[in-house]
Amino acid sequence: MTGEPLIVCDGVEYGYGGAGDLALGGVSLRVSAGEHVAIIGPNGSGKSTLARHLNGLLRPSAGAVRVRGMDTRDPAHTRSIRQTVGMVFQHPDSQMVATVVEEDVAFGPENLGVPRPELHARVREALEFVEMWDYRDRPPHLLSAGQKQRVAIAAVLAMRPACIVLDEATSLLDPRGRADLGRLVAGLRRQGTAVVSITHLMDEAAAADRIVVLARGTVVASGPPRAVFADAGRLATLGLDLPPATALAFRIRREIPDFPVDLMSVDEIVDAVAGRAAS
Amino acid sequence: MNEFELLRNITIGQYLPVDSYLHRLDPRAKILAAILVIAAVTFTPSLAGNACLLAGGLALVWLGRIPLAYALRGLLPAVPILVFLAVMQLVFFGRNYDPTSPVVFQWRWIVVTGAVLKLVVVSAARFLELLLVTSVFTLSTKTTDLTLGIESLLRPFQRLRVPAHELALVVTIAVRFVPTLALEAERLMKAQASRGARLGGSRWRFISRVRRSLPILVPLVTYALRRGEELIVAMEARAYTGGAGRTAYTVLASRPGDWLAVGAAAVFLAAMLLAPFPA
């Protein structure tokens, strides 16, 4: 198994039945340990369908998905795959099972049969990581949407996954909730957890190591954020935005033809402008 | 009280965090004792007996250190139902219910006999007693304790294929979603009201209230179904495969003194059954 990435998708095809096209038409994707991959694409392009293949919630009708070498089609591996790849969903209200925060965080490891003293240690560690330990005896409806999503992350962390998939986990949050979640993702990567984040926000995607662009169930582009965003024409035909700073760089280039466009933050733009002013 | 905040004021199903004998009681003992008290309510048809039961209900409020005003406010939403019930009984029973009973009031075809009057009082009293007992129960019992108690009490019946864990989980999820759905209903009501729908007004006009709540009920049910479907996926993603092989985060431990409450409730039930109350 050494050398094989954490998650390998090989020519994954999937259709929801009924007439019409396949939701996924042969997607190949690799996620290495500790890597941060962002998946972007228009609505209905198959992002959620792909995400659900990564932990065996859906099984490919052709092709294969392997997690740490385990084929997701083999039911004997289901539990172990779900432990390895955790998932956080979009809606903050439909992920909490229990009536208080700590019981909810315990739900995953309980399912894995983790013995009790360790269970308590894990719940505490996970809630402290997302800074929600003080809220451990609160019922979910007294939390803000951002706090609920942090609890959802803790609930996954308590299972000690090697990878966390976030399926538009920030799309229903306010800017502050988004910023909190962004910091958490950065923290996860520091501790070596791989992150696959599906997002509509290009600023979020820009923070990844690699961006995969899906359209109509196929991968149409893949590479480091700078490279993907530099091809603004293709993104525009898909109806996707650029990060605000990159968009600004493109507009400056309309005035100054050789202005660089592979810029992703305001600081980089300031540096580029300052560099030109100096020369 | 704001018209739209009615739903929040339902005290049944909410926990009141104070320290009392009832709060500390082992949930298993509390469930059994509550069943015995409810049986006493069910099998006591006399006026005097119901007076005792009402007094008993108030004693429970005191024993749970629940502020009386708070407990009574929880009964408020039931008042329209009680009035409705009483009116129906007064108007429609007439002479059919116990024809030997003397007539105390007559107006056109509406006849009220002594027996019907007694029936009205006793059924209202029973209703209030039941509400009082259940609200004291829920105000003094955390939902986690409730479900642990149910699971633990049903475990001996697992051999008879009673799905103890699954039933407890169903209760947990139902309780967990009550406030979520109430808040969503509130949101929908406000949204409809802001578009000119007249939802407020007299609380007593049932028919128009029911008719007017349809535009809220339909989206609310849709919302509930969607959240429910998502919850199933989220539970699966957290390696839930049913009760087998799970460990438990919280384990109940009872003191011998807890079972005294069951004994007291049994004595109370026996006393109510055997006491020579005038019929």
Ligand SMILES: Nc1ncnc2c1ncn2[C@@H]1O[C@H](COP(=O)(O)OP(=O)(O)O)[C@@H](O)[C@H]1O
């Ligand atoms: N449960 C489902 N049943 C039938 N079709 C579905 C279902 N979920 C998604 N689809 C279809 O599959 C395609 C991909 O959907 P999805 O993966 O949800 O896209 P995305 O997450 O990128 O918006 C869409 O055309 C969508 O209509």
Ligand SMILES: [Mg+2]
């Ligand atoms: Mg989606």
